Amino acid sequence: MTPESLRPYLAASAIIDFDTPDVAAAARRLAEGAASEADVARACFEFVRDEIRHSMDFQMNPVTCKASDVLRHRTGYCYAKSHLLAALLRANGIPAGLCYQRLSVGDSGAPYCLHGLNAVYLKDVGWYRIDARGNKPGVDARFAPPVEQLAFATRARAERMLPEVWAEPLPVVVDALARHATWDAVLANLPDVQLLD
Secondary structure, three states, X not given: OOOHHHHHHHOOOOOOOOOOHHHHHHHHHHHOOOOOHHHHHHHHHHHHHHHOEEXXXXXXXXXXXXXXXXXXHOEEOHHHHHHHHHHHHHHOOOOEEEEEEEEEOOOOOOOEEEEEEEEEEEOOOXXXXXXXXXXXXXXXXXXXXXXXXXOOOOOOOOOEEOOOOEOXXXXXXXXXXXXXXXXXXXXXXXXXXXXXX
């Protein structure tokens, strides 16, 4: 039985739309032959990390947001990829949420932006953060619970791993993806939040 506190992390929504036929079918395919919940989570993670192209890395349009659109077009920014990963995990009955880091857009200092990733709830581990943005030189994110191996480390004081696990994407993220029609327009207007300290 699922604890009440995890129910929001198993729900379908307008963005995490695993109730659409394509997403549900992809989730079933990824779970085939898996021996454990962790194996299902790993398969979903590696699919999104390796098979869905990061919009900026590949300079790809269209800009996607909903999980079903990310799957259909096989591209998305980190935020959109996290929406698809949450959908695939939830479709398989594994609680999944959305997490964010605040990072420097350049090498250090302002401006800053949010980076989107996920947390998955594994029975033997609890909440475990995973980052399916896509590997490239200098980025080597992996699924290796209980050790978190994310794409980016926070370095400067203004950079931060936000501690929350959200059931739904932050409105500022959805707005950035909805308002801009091309990958380069999103890149020029990456979402950010102000930290209190």
